[in-house]
Amino acid sequence: MEKVILKAAARAETGKKAAKNLRKTGVVPAVVYKGGKEAISLKVASRDMLDALRTKAGSNVLITLKIEGGAKPVKDKTVIIKEIQHDPVKDTIMHVDFNEISLTETLKVNVPLASKGDAAGVKQDGGVLEHILWELQVECLPTNIPEKIEYDVSSLKIGDSVTVKQIALPEGVRVLNDPELIAFIVKPPHVEKPPEEVVEAVAEPELIREKKKLEEEEEEGEGAPKQEKAPPAKEKEKESGK
Secondary structure, three states: OOEEEEEEEEOOOOOHHHHHHHHHOOEEEEEEEOOOOOOEEEEEEHHHHHHHHOOOOHHHOEEEEEEEOOOOOOOOEEEEEEEEEEOOOOOOEEEEEEEEOOOOOOEEEEEEEEEEOOOHHHHOOOOEEEEOOOEEEEEEOHHHOOOOEEEEOOOOOOOOEEEHHHOOOOOOOEEOOOOOOEEEEEEOOOOOOOOHHHHHHHHHHHHHHHHHHHHHHHHHHHHOOOOOOOOOHHHHHHHHHO
16 A cells, blocks of 8 residues: 655644635645544645645555644654545635544555456447446555455456455455445347337327318218108008098
8 A cells, every 4th residue: 555745734723714714825724533532633735635645545545644833743643534625616625634543453445446358248249337336345454455456357248247245355355345236247238219209200190180080070960951751651651541
């Protein structure tokens, strides 16, 4: 695991107004936490913080804080990043929370999960590889935190899937996710069906014409003169006998 040294200074001023003034000068307010102990308020140069994040470890980088200033001298602290707050518009760093750690105690972190190679079901049969799980939660010593975990998907065919329990981990690293969770799956090619609206659009004028024809026939039937029924044959005979 890559380590970086980050210079920091004790910070007496707290509150939103003080933090805003610091950011105007290119300085980021920060806080260091450790269990139930009192948190330490610090400030670090924004440029130095960005440099620390540019390592391959990303936000899992191990940082040695060299703290200057303050009423009492403070020993160097080994920390990892707990949370970074960004400006929603400018995407600049607004605040950083650190967790102080011990190099001899295990901790829980999220590590990126990446695919390696081209799945056979994609390359040969035109399937689609779906990457479902993008991070694994693991437990290990700080010095054993992997930069990322890779899985070779080359042998996967259409219908094949990979669960968490099938993913090999580096020595000293234990996964905490549900072992039955699916991380990767190869699905068949997507076939688009013709839209049903087209069929309905063609059939609709036919229905309108049929309805119109029936209405016209009914109108014609109502306008035609009614014919009287001829009297029955017996009644005709009686009339002729008179």
